[in-house]
Amino acid sequence: MPEGPSLYILKELLTDFPGQDIVRADGNVRAVDPARLVGQRIVAIRTWGKHLLIELPELVLRVHFLLFGTWRINERREDKVPRLSIETAAGDELNLYACAIKEIDRATFEAYDFSADVMSEEWDPKQARKKLRAQPDMLACDALLDQDIFSGVGNIIKNEVLFRIRVHPLSTVGALSAPKLRALVIEARQYSFDFLEWKRQYVLKQHWLAHAKRICPRCDIPFHKANLGRSNRRSFWCERCQKRYG
DNA sequence: AGGAGTGTTGTGGT
DNA sequence: CACCACAACACTCC
Numbered sequence: 001m002p003e004g005p006s007l008y009i010l011k012e013l014l015t016d017f018p019g020q021d022i023v024r025a026d027g028n029v030r031a032v033d034p035a036r037l038v039g040q041r042i043v044a045i046r047t048w049g050k051h052l053l054i055e056l057p058e059l060v061l062r063v064h065f066l067l068f069g070t071w072r073i074n075e076r077r078e079d080k081v082p083r084l085s086i087e088t089a090a091g092d093e094l095n096l097y098a099c100a101i102k103e104i105d106r107a108t109f110e111a112y113d114f115s116a117d118v119m120s121e122e123w124d125p126k127q128a129r130k131k132l133r134a135q136p137d138m139l140a141c142d143a144l145l146d147q148d149i150f151s152g153v154g155n156i157i158k159n160e161v162l163f164r165i166r167v168h169p170l171s172t173v174g175a176l177s178a179p180k181l182r183a184l185v186i187e188a189r190q191y192s193f194d195f196l197e198w199k200r201q202y203v204l205k206q207h208w209l210a211h212a213k214r215i216c217p218r219c220d221i222p223f224h225k226a227n228l229g230r231s232n233r234r235s236f237w238c239e240r241c242q243k244r245y246g
Numbered sequence: 247a248g249g250a251g252t253g254t255t256g257t258g259g260t
Numbered sequence: 261c262a263c264c265a266c267a268a269c270a271c272t273c274c
Binding site: 002003006050064065066067068069100145147154155156157211212233234 | 250251252253254255
């Protein structure tokens with residue numbers, strides 16, 4: 001469940017946790033000693049793209065769910081041992097599974113640039129365009145997955161955004177017209193919020209137009225499918241309606 | 247049953 | 261040093 005919108009939903013589900021004291025912490029996490037968390041108060045919970053940040057007085061936990069990570073709130077999976085399980089004085093419980101958890105230092109925490117997070121109120125499209133213009137040779141399919149530019153965008157969003165704006169994944173960023181570059185940035189956020197709403201309604205998959213699809217819904221011809229770019233991730237595109245720039 | 251994938255990091259080779 | 265390919269991680273679904 002790891003693209004930005006899913007983390008946004010997770011953060012919403014955790015609104016009761018800030019201000020609460022941790023009374024129990026355990027799990028098979030290796031990089032952090034759960035015992036250290038006991039007695040600390042949860043100061044804040046934030047997300048940056050696909051990162052969940054749990055701020056405590058003495059440390060900040062960075063949780064990344066990678067490809068397979070899951071969570072349960074006020075319930076447990078019967079079949080899996082949590083990577084980390086936290087219980088608060090009020091009896092709320094957060095269980096994290098199959099994720100990468102590490103402690104980050106204060107400076108790293110404070111250096112997070114929320115203007116790069118497509119889900120953030122601080123999202124700054126102008127900054128994103130500036131970063132894109134600075135890397136003209138970068139492929140469109142790589143640009144969208146670059147977490148320093150579009151934090152929170154994952155492979156599904158990548159494919160859907162490129163389809164929406166009719167841009168071929170192998171286009172170079174520098175060859176995009178100003179309006180296309182603008183559209184890329186606008187849709188990266190817009191689609192992410194569409195993703196969010198569909199995810200809430202459990203109807204995300206049925207709204208996919210390109211990702212994992214075989215036929216272009218606009219042209220009714222087969223999509224092309226290949227692992228493209230430096231990221232070498234799955235791309236689905238229509239040779240007829242997605243123009244290749246550059 | 248086997249394989250692929252909503253992701254990232256680290257290692258080792260060229 | 262830059263760039264790459266690939267492994268590892270770990271789970272669900274087709």
